[in-house]
Amino acid sequence: MSHLLQYLQPGDGVELRAPDATLTVKVDSEHTDGSYELFEVDAPREAAAPLHRTGWAKTYYVLQGRIIVQIDDEGFDLGPGSAVAIPPGALHTFTVLTPAAKFLVFSLTGAMGHFHADLDASVLPGRPFEETMQDIQKVLSRHDVSMDVGKVPQ
Numbered sequence: 108m109s110h111l112l113q114y115l116q117p118g119d120g121v122e123l124r125a126p127d128a129t130l131t132v133k134v135d136s137e138h139t140d141g142s143y144e145l146f147e148v149d150a151p152r153e154a155a156a157p158l159h160r161t162g163w164a165k166t167y168y169v170l171q172g173r174i175i176v177q178i179d180d181e182g183f184d185l186g187p188g189s190a191v192a193i194p195p196g197a198l199h200t201f202t203v204l205t206p207a208a209k210f211l212v213f214s215l216t217g218a219m220g221h222f223h224a225d226l227d228a229s230v231l232p233g234r235p236f237e238e239t240m241q242d243i244q245k246v247l248s249r250h251d252v253s254m255d256v257g258k259v260p261q
Contacts, residue, residue: 113138120147123220123227126236126243127156136217144220146212150174155202157236161222162251165214166192167201172208176201185210198255222250 113134120131128150136144147170158177167176168190176183176191178199183191193199195215212219230242247254 110140110142111138123223124230124232125156125223125226126230126232126234126239127153130212130223132220133211136220139217141217142215144214144217146214146219146223148210148212149207150201150203150210151207152203152205154236155200157254158198158200159252159254160196160198161193161219162195163214163216163218164193164195165212165219166190168211168213170209170211172203172205172210174201174203174208174210218251222246222252225249 115133120133121135123130123132128148131147131149132144133147134143134145136142155177167174167185169185169187171187173184173186176185176193176199178191178193178197183189184204185191214220226243226246229246230239236243243254246252
């Protein structure tokens with residue numbers, strides 16, 4: 108397979124629901140030969156997802172609003188135009204500080220898209236993490252993602 112042209116208009120893309128955000132797939136891994144993906148993330152201000160680790164690297168780039176990204180024991184305050192690269196295996200999460208935030212996630216490989224498609228299909232939306240944790244754990248077990256539910260974001 109090779110890299111293929113992919114063009115989307117504003118508002119286009121497959122929407123994937125996560126407990127803490129909605130991700131719109133802007134560039135999928137099928138068009139990049141599995142090299143990378145690009146997501147537009149819309150997140151409301153609410154409790155942060157538990158700290159977690161992924162087997163792939165990713166970068167957050169904020170378009171609107173303000174978020175704190177916790178990576179291991181360090182917090183990064185990101186506003187429009189700010190970015191942070193998260194290495195694979197780093198313990199991380201984000202917290203929205205404004206009423207809502209919109210940011211891009213550039214992710215290496217196709218793993219993030221596969222994980223979020225499974226999460227979208229397996230976990231009922233609009234319910235708190237505590238109520239969906241059993242379903243989330245089943246999804247985690249199928250992907251290179253682990254969650255540290257004992258660590259509360261700072």
